[in-house]
Amino acid sequence: MPRPTSFGKDTGLQLRMTFTMFLLGLVYVVLIVALLGSGVNGAMVALIAGGLAVFQLFGSDKLALRAMGAREVTPAEAPELHAMIDRLCVQADLPKPKVAVADTRMPNAFALGRSPKSATVCATTGIMELLSPAELEGVMAHELTHVANRDVLVMTLASFFATIAAYIVQFGFLFGGGHGHGDDDDNPSMLVLFLVSIGVYVVSFFLMQALSRYREFSADRGAALITGRPSALASALTRISSGMQRIPQQDLRATQELAAFYIFPPGAGKKLGALFATHPPMEKRIAALSRLEMQLQGTA
Amino acid sequence: MGFLDIVTGKRKMKQPAESRLFAMSTAAVTLDMTLELHTSGKAAIVFQPLATADFSSIVTDMEEVLRGTGEDAGTQVDRTDDSFGYRWMVLSDDEFEDLVVGINVVSQALQDGGYGERILCAVFAFRDAQDKPIYWIYNYKRGTYYPFVPAGGPQNRDSERELRLKAQIGHELPVEAELERWFPLWGIPI
Numbered sequence: 141m142p143r144p145t146s147f148g149k150d151t152g153l154q155l156r157m158t159f160t161m162f163l164l165g166l167v168y169v170v171l172i173v174a175l176l177g178s179g180v181n182g183a184m185v186a187l188i189a190g191g192l193a194v195f196q197l198f199g200s201d202k203l204a205l206r207a208m209g210a211r212e213v214t215p216a217e218a219p220e221l222h223a224m225i226d227r228l229c230v231q232a233d234l235p236k237p238k239v240a241v242a243d244t245r246m247p248n249a250f251a252l253g254r255s256p257k258s259a260t261v262c263a264t265t266g267i268m269e270l271l272s273p274a275e276l277e278g279v280m281a282h283e284l285t286h287v288a289n290r291d292v293l294v295m296t297l298a299s300f301f302a303t304i305a306a307y308i309v310q311f312g313f314l315f316g317g318g319h320g321h322g323d324d325d326d327n328p329s330m331l332v333l334f335l336v337s338i339g340v341y342v343v344s345f346f347l348m349q350a351l352s353r354y355r356e357f358s359a360d361r362g363a364a365l366i367t368g369r370p371s372a373l374a375s376a377l378t379r380i381s382s383g384m385q386r387i388p389q390q391d392l393r394a395t396q397e398l399a400a401f402y403i404f405p406p407g408a409g410k411k412l413g414a415l416f417a418t419h420p421p422m423e424k425r426i427a428a429l430s431r432l433e434m435q436l437q438g439t440a
Numbered sequence: 441m442g443f444l445d446i447v448t449g450k451r452k453m454k455q456p457a458e459s460r461l462f463a464m465s466t467a468a469v470t471l472d473m474t475l476e477l478h479t480s481g482k483a484a485i486v487f488q489p490l491a492t493a494d495f496s497s498i499v500t501d502m503e504e505v506l507r508g509t510g511e512d513a514g515t516q517v518d519r520t521d522d523s524f525g526y527r528w529m530v531l532s533d534d535e536f537e538d539l540v541v542g543i544n545v546v547s548q549a550l551q552d553g554g555y556g557e558r559i560l561c562a563v564f565a566f567r568d569a570q571d572k573p574i575y576w577i578y579n580y581k582r583g584t585y586y587p588f589v590p591a592g593g594p595q596n597r598d599s600e601r602e603l604r605l606k607a608q609i610g611h612e613l614p615v616e617a618e619l620e621r622w623f624p625l626w627g628i629p630i
Binding site: 216223299367 | 453491494526560561579582583597618621623626
């Protein structure tokens with residue numbers, strides 16, 4: 141018997157994501173060429189940025205958890221959450237991540253860690269109170285898909301050269317200072333590098349935000365696949381977003397750093413230009429999820 | 441997952457691995473004879489029931505088949521939904537072999553309908569000499585078994601006993617090699 145209903149393919153999303161990464165690569169090649177051409181000690185810059193990236197990948201989880209006021213919990217402390225994640229891990233064929241809970245009323249959840257084996261998923265007490273079990277399951281499946289897709293690793297690597305460009309813009313004079321010949325202090329290639337870096341930084345910023353949005357769609361889709369209940373996640377998103385706007389702003393700003401890996405970005409209630417957003421607008425995410433539900437029901 | 445899948449964030453549900461469910465038929469004899477673990481006469485299969493017409497009709501058909509064959513073999517079929525929204529098809533039969541066959545009927549029906557990825561696991565319940573429950577859980581996605589021994593009290597498992605069981609059963613069962621995938625199942629109703 142042929143499979144009657146299933147989730148269709150997401151070729152469009154795949155193409156857009158691949159194209160965005162291709163553009164990012166292109167922009168970075170321009171930066172590298174400018175870097176080599178300028179005579180700046182590129183190795184030194186790469187070393188600093190590389191060191192930071194490695195630190196980010198290997199050392200920042202504990203810091204991030206602490207910044208969020210989150211704490212790893214044992215199965216005895218959070219039996220329901222653990223049992224839910226256990227089942228989702230079986231369905232998603234993932235090893236069990238560490239489970240953490242942040243004691244804050246802000247309804248949110250996020251995932252950390254460079255690989256599935258070192259991952260941590262965290263839910264706030266606010267989200268656990270706000271959502272029904274099926275909705276929470278959708279949200280945790282979304283976070284587990286981030287883990288399975290290695291989104292932290294991908295985004296850290298994708299931002300590697302953007303970080304380099306940012307350093308050059310900020311501290312460029314330090315690297316370029318010693319290379320000027322003769323009396324002329326204006327090293328033309330240094331100026332070119334500076335301008336290129338600004339360009340790279342700006343362009344890659346928008347590309348990275350786009351990439352982050354695509355990966356959100358992808359995580360929503362993954363969550364729908366794992367749970368088989370796209371509408372539960374859609375309902376969770378509606379509920380979280382109406383909950384988010386009630387939260388005072390100071391709280392949100394303090395947590396801006398981690399925004400890319402949230403289920404729902406803090407401060408989403410503000411009027412942000414779509415280009416600047418790490419997350420797609422809620423309506424679009426819900427529309428994508430309802431398309432999945434229609435595919436599942438065989439009415440698409 | 442390949443490199444390209446990571447780059448493009450592609451998610452596909454893992455389909456069940458090649459079935460090694462029937463390894464339990466022979467292993468149960470060893471469990472019974474040498475380890476004094478006797479079948480409790482019950483086994484269950486757990487899956488996510490999708491809320492679609494197509495899925496419901498497959499489940500209804502499957503239940504009918506199961507009850508039909510069960511009448512000949514003397515297998516009783518019950519179904520319950522747990523608090524996580526998963527469905528348990530609980531089979532009761534004193535003949536262990538019939539339990540394995542019954543579980544296979546359910547999983548085969550779901551797989552033939554194209555919903556193999558919705559199966560969470562199968563559970564075989566045993567009792568030791570002190571009448572303590574011992575479970576062997578079959579993970580369909582990986583095609584492996586692992587032991588699960590609740591130690592009494594909330595969220596307590598007897599890991600020592602589980603590890604010993606793994607050693608005792610040896611190669612008779614395909615035991616899950618990664619210990620972090622020995623996922624517990626609390627509140628097993630069998």
